[in-house]
Amino acid sequence: MGVVNRRNSAAHTSNQNKTTSIQLPLGIFGTVLAVLFIGFVAWSYQTIQPPPPKICGSLNGPTITAPRIKLRDGRNLAYKEHGVPKDVAKHKIIFVHGFDACRHDAYVAKTLSPVKKCLISIAFTTFSAIYFWNLYYLNLWWILQDVAEVLGVYIVSFDRPGYGESDPHPNQTVKSLALDIEELTDKLGLGSKFYIIGFSLGGQVVWRCLKYIPHRLAGAVLIAPVLNYWWAGLPANLTNEVFYQQKLQDQWTVRVAHYIPWLTYWWNTQKWFPSSSLIADSIDLLSLQDRELLPKRSDRKNHVAQVRQQGEHETVHRDLILAFGSWEFSPLDLENPFPNNEGSVHIWQGDEDLIVPVKVQRYIAQKLPWIQYHELQGAGHLFPHVDGMSDTIIKSLLSGK
Template sequence: MIKEITVVLCLGLAVWAYQAAHPPPPKLCGAPGGPPVTAPRIKLRDGRHLSYKENGFPREKAKAKIILVHGFACTKHDIMSLTDLVPHVVEELGLYFVSFDRPGYGESDPDPKRTPKSIALDIEELADHLELGSKFYVMGFSMGGQVVWGCLKYIPHRLAGATLIAPVVNYWWPGFPANLSTEAYYRQIPQEQWMLSVAHHAPWLTYWWNTQKLFPASAVIARKPEIFSRQDLELASMAAEKSEDRPPATPQGEFESLHRDYNVGFGKWEFDPMELENPFPNNEGSIHLWQGDEDAVVPVSLQRYIAQGIPWINYHELPGAGHLSLVIPQNFEQIVKAPFPGKE
């Protein structure tokens, strides 16, 4: 009898562990019971759909075409709203913008096989579908800025220029000196240190870690005030008011959006950004990296190391700025103008 009870308990524990570590299926947009499709979408090479939004100068008349990549817990609407801060620049430079929901966010289908390479290829497909031409610009913020590294690796031949705005760094990129990355890692609050380690060392536990009640989960998902600078806290409250009427970022569920971001962003990469080759050896384009020196989300020490090790990066450090400094109109104006000589 005791043997039978033990077997039943073990089976029950195994079932519980499996269910705890495996998220429910996402609620696909347009599927029965799922969120509605309200924006244009393209069908990608593997059958997934990518939702996008256009703004700025008419596409066929634009002098430059820029693909915007949104950050963590955001959508195409959030990053596209920044273009409304600089209408005079859009008009002066003839800029066309298109933003898209990254896989699993907003109205874009999840990609269970998402990697830095796959998202770069998604961007290339979007550009081809919209007939943006052989060359286009990419501009990404935070986790979207990290996506730009993948573009520089996998589709450099398609880029007219690239801008990384406070791009998330992976503490396990091999190009970092161990002492520097370790010091930066331990500057994060303990709650976030645990989340980062789970995403890197045990990604299969990311869903469980963010849904269990024994330990505090992701501080970034919970938007803990401790992870932001004083400027960020002020800007975040302002941004929240402006975004009240925008569609939610995770209507399909948090695993294929937020949790997948952690697993991809802090997992084991196939390449080291610090070993990339200059995509513009003849100065036919430029790469810009913007970072606030008081950013509490992305360590400025690691960003400086990247900039020092990659001589073809144009590094811009904003004094007194935090992670959200791009929402300040004069900052975003500088960022948008930087790839265009003589317009800064």
């Protein structure tokens, strides 16, 4: 009996040792998994966090070269003036630049045509031969004036928040930029009414102004305004059609900006697969006319480095989030801001625009009959660079026709 007990005791001890030898590795393995998981989460969090912006005027930040106004919340907006001095101007216009641009890209101001004005002599002479020679000679003297000077137009362009030399606005909303524009005009002393023109994504900003500050507007122009596929009132079959006409990489870029905006920075900076072709400035987004007009944008090389100098996230990434995020209103629900025809609203759109689909623009114009819709045949996204186009846009805005 004693032998049996010793055997049972030895067996029991052996089983305990086996159990201990099995549990110990499992405990270590679980700890390692937990550490790896925490490390992965920390790494992932750091990866999706955008770097802090390089604020203009801060230590190691870009130099301030433009005039700026300080907003009530302490931010600064950089601006640039064009045309006649505001003190003598008959018409004051705010120009809103598009995606990946800045105050220097004020196309309607920079592409206005010069106007020839002849200086004819009123002196007479008794010698007919000298008279005719004198008159012919003086008719060769002429001066050049921009359409802006002839019409008495003052145009101010500004860097939208984060772009160029305007301070970033991390809490920017659909409404906030409209209020920034209103404050800009007040600080510049432009009076109670002003015109506004927005190009491309800047056209979206004009929609916001029509919603939040319509009482301050004398007229408005949207040039190839970017659409939001999730605006209420747009037919699903129409938005689906134009949405899937985009490149696959752009479809996913827009989805991320709309559904998981906090992942926008990572999505557009990772190297595993293609992201936004718009951020990459892909030539595939340009129509035949756009490519022909590219040489007219050659002056951008002088300032393109300023556009994203404070950081990509506060410029192009935030643009995507605001442009394709959830809006608290839809342009299709807007009412006519000029019921007594005291002003006018215009949309200009090229029918071969590969960035902004013309079909949606037609639908919006149909649903808002108070908008004057101008569709240009054979035109792409860069049609404001066509000779004389800016003259036409400005004149139609000021005349209401």
